[in-house]
Amino acid sequence: IKHPLQNKWALWFFKNDRTKEWTANLKLVTAFDTVEDFWGLYNHVQKASKLPSGCDYSLFKDGVQPMWEDDVNKDGGRWLINLEKNKRSTDLDNFWLETLLCLIGEAFEDFSEDVNGAVINIRNKGDKLSLWTRDSRRQDATMKIGRKLKERLRIPNKLVIGFQAHRDTISKSGSTAKDRYRV
Numbered sequence: 001i002k003h004p005l006q007n008k009w010a011l012w013f014f015k016n017d018r019t020k021e022w023t024a025n026l027k028l029v030t031a032f033d034t035v036e037d038f039w040g041l042y043n044h045v046q047k048a049s050k051l052p053s054g055c056d057y058s059l060f061k062d063g064v065q066p067m068w069e070d071d072v073n074k075d076g077g078r079w080l081i082n083l084e085k086n087k088r089s090t091d092l093d094n095f096w097l098e099t100l101l102c103l104i105g106e107a108f109e110d111f112s113e114d115v116n117g118a119v120i121n122i123r124n125k126g127d128k129l130s131l132w133t134r135d136s137r138r139q140d141a142t143m144k145i146g147r148k149l150k151e152r153l154r155i156p157n158k159l160v161i162g163f164q165a166h167r168d169t170i171s172k173s174g175s176t177a178k179d180r181y182r183v
């Protein structure tokens with residue numbers, strides 16, 4: 001038998017077609033809830049570092065859409081990691097895979113209920129990796145999740161990452177919103 005995951009996860013793909021609405025460009029690839037089906041999917045799809053600029057992958061709990069407006073996301077926010085341009089060839093795919101493994105492997109333990117999913121944005125101005133949480137007011141949970149993410153991605157302590165509430169990001173589209181928390 002296949003090894004069941006604690007949650008069912010869905011992979012989404014965003015292709016930047018400027019002639020369409022943002023939401024029209026967001027497509028559900030497939031959902032999975034076993035280790036074997038995760039690896040089958042991961043090995044089947046294009047690597048993040050090979051996607052054209054403007055594309056995203058998102059991995060979210062089944063039933064949660066990778067958008068601010070989803071009921072499960074609307075009061076939450078994201079830990080945002082800006083990846084250096086020259087790191088796309090080396091670190092990007094490793095960071096994304098490690099983040100996926102944190103999600104499906106419930107690395108956030110007691111706070112896994114707070115974690116909704118993760119997004120990787122492939123952008124010429126610099127790739128972005130974010131981890132989305134459910135409630136930006138839960139400071140203790142949010143801080144612990146951020147610290148665990150840094151640890152698992154082997155981000156040096158001196159490299160500070162910020163957490164922005166989606167409501168702040170929405171009102172400041174175009175630039176990065178102010179940080180609510182930092183680790």
Ligand SMILES: CN(C)c1nc(=O)c2c([nH]1)N([C@@H]1O[C@H](COP(=O)(O)OP(=O)(O)O)[C@@H](O)[C@H]1O)CN2C
Pocket residue numbers: 022023066067068069121123173174
């Ligand atoms: C329901 N809905 C429309 C809606 N719901 C959303 O949840 C949502 C959007 N729209 N997004 C749109 O993409 C632009 C780029 O954001 P980016 O994060 O790709 O970052 P870049 O500016 O391309 O680096 C955002 O400015 C926003 O227009 C982004 N986003 C998450």
